[in-house]
Amino acid sequence: MSDNSPDFTVSLRAAGLRPTRQRVALARVLFEGGHRHVTAESLHAEVKATRMPVSLATVYNALNQFRDAGLLREVVVAPGRSYFDTNIGHHHHFYVETDGELYDFPSADVVVAGLPAPPEGTRLSRVDVIVRVRR
């Protein structure tokens, strides 16, 4: 590596994933800029635009693997509408129902207090807060 771009080969390997051409190309698009909200379709279109041949099935596979590895977070906002969020820190979402847009907001100032204890025999996985708005 002679440039200063992040070495996705290393991070993929650290996540237990072989750094294949497609996975590296996908990681670049996903993690090279700021935080992103992508769908499988939108990511597929973006990566193909970089002239790297990738099938839609591979995009789905990679998104699921990245999510399972903790590199992405999945946000389901409506039936058949699921986003992958590159921001894995604590934060919540605005979802604009009228046009399907999703925006992050930091959880810093948001207080979710008074949650009851989880049902017997379960442990907390995550608390999702989706603030739904309309135009």
Added chain:
Amino acid sequence: MSDNSPDFTVSLRAAGLRPTRQRVALARVLFEGGHRHVTAESLHAEVKATRMPVSLATVYNALNQFRDAGLLREVVVAPGRSYFDTNIGHHHHFYVETDGELYDFPSADVVVAGLPAPPEGTRLSRVDVIVRVRR
């Protein structure tokens, strides 16, 4: 009406829906007992068990209409997994990811404070809190 069962004919009409045989049968199953979480499939099975012929398409139509009329609330917990909740009061949900179960909990004691203002030009529609747990 000679018995003491709620008159769904009236409530359907109040919601702007013709009280057809199928809609009345669906309303009965949905609203006659305590609060329910149903899927289209589970409701279809239940209504057919009452010997009222109803197609799956009609169940989908009715669920969407009931939701649009404010009689039901839709909760999307995972891609391709959507519940309809007969509890339309303020409350939130536990979702047991490992077995797909959904439980209500009242919002009475839960405080969600410090939410940022909605994006320009939008108005608040609803705040969904889903507490995800695993076994």
Added chain:
DNA sequence: GCAAGTCTTTAGAATGCTTCTAAGGTTCTT
């Protein structure tokens, strides 16, 4: 560096959930 082994990608088929179509039935209005 090469061969063998393992994992990955792929196109296309398949799945699962939901909506659409258009034909026939039901409910409402007068």
Added chain:
DNA sequence: AAGAACCTTAGAAGCATTCTAAAGACTTGC
């Protein structure tokens, strides 16, 4: 009761996602 409006239906279609099995790419051991 007749006409108009609306609803239900089976089956087809649609959309997002996953599966299949065959070909290709990465890795390991030599």
